[in-house]
Amino acid sequence: MLKKPKLTVIGSLNMDLTATAAKRPAAGETILGERFETFPGGKGANQAVAAARLGADVSLIGMVGQDAFGDELVHVLEQENVRTNHIGRAAASSGVAVIQVVEGDNSITVIPGANFQLTPASIKEKKDVIESSDIVLIQLEIPIETVAAVAAYCQEVKVPYILNPAPAQALPEAIIQQASYITPNESEAAILFEDTNKALQEFPDKLVITKGEKGVVYSGGTIAAYPAEAIDTTGAGDTFNAALAVRLASGSQLADACRYANAAAALQIETPGAQAGMPTEQDVTTFMRQNGENPL
Incomplete structure (x- = not known):
């Protein structure tokens, strides 16, 4: 790794059923x-765990309930060396995701619970950790007004942020314009942009569209996926985004960061559970070398 990056992940914590x-x-x-x-999950928690395993110094800003799921979610993050002192406790149930896996592919229903108590006011209390970050990573399992507040503050203090627009929904233009990188999958890109090919040219070196086994598309072209046996794709996108953030914060160019993120996601889908299969930095480095790639 070029340098140990400092990441702040802002997002959801869920118990995956x-x-x-x-x-x-x-x-x-x-x-x-x-x-x-x-399994412990939620896009925020998943991305925080993945980034920590890949060697980053990670803080997670989020909310859990005052319940057993909340206790377990925080405990797991602490075991993964994620900084949890910015996770609040809400008077609501912890978030839950109900996941159905059929032949390695998943469909998911999310009940946000405490995640929707992460408000813009909550973010105001966390400005110091955001400002001290090399990069911020955020998703859409928290209120949109909170995402907008983060986007505006990151722009104000000149901290780059990656917008992972999942679950898919239409977004205010400011959130898109203020993002340093946007990482939808194919279906999410179709909701965000009328013409994805045009959008790739409109947002050069910013828009990255993940396409599963077909790899990644950005303005510079297509980066092929690595071969993998898909056991459970839950968390593959989260692993990709975390790995991308780690590499970009470490100083890698976008194409190299995408290759690294592809490798991390390929390893992740070969193990059941979102967080269980998330690889370490050494795992990804070894895997890339086995496939004839330079991980640096």
Whole structure:
């Protein structure tokens, strides 16, 4: 790694309730599943864990409830060396994600709970940690007005921020314009932009569209994905975004950061659970060298 980056992740913490089955039930249908598991998740927490494993100094700004899920979510982050002193406790249940996995692909229903108590006022209290960051990474499982407040403050203090626009929704133009990087997948890009090809030219070296096994597209071209056996794609996008943030904050060029992020995501999908399969810096370095790539 070029230097140890200081990241602030702002986003959700959820407990993931994961059911694996051979097929998705139709409306009104009951089926027997194969397995049920619980995993700590939420895009904010996932990205924080992934970045910490990749060697970054990571702070997470978020909210959990005053419940057992909240206790466990914070405890897991502490075990992963994520700074948790900026996580608040709300008078609401902790966030939950209900995930159905069928043949390695997932569909997700998120109940935000305490995550929607992360307000612009909460961000005002955290300005020091944002200002001291090399880069900020944010998603859309928290209120849009909070995302807008972060975007405006990052621009004011000249701290770059990565906008991971998930879950997909239309956004105020200012949030897009103020972002240093925007990282939608194909479906998210289609919601944000009428013409994704035009958008790639309008936002050179800023818009990065992830396309799963088809790799990554940005204004400089396409970067191929690494070969991987998809066991569970939950958290693949979070791993990609965290790895991208780590590398960009470390001084890498966008193309090199995308290659590194592709490698991290490829390793992650080969293990069940969003956080369970997130690789370490050494894992990614070894994997890239095995595939004939220079990880630096």
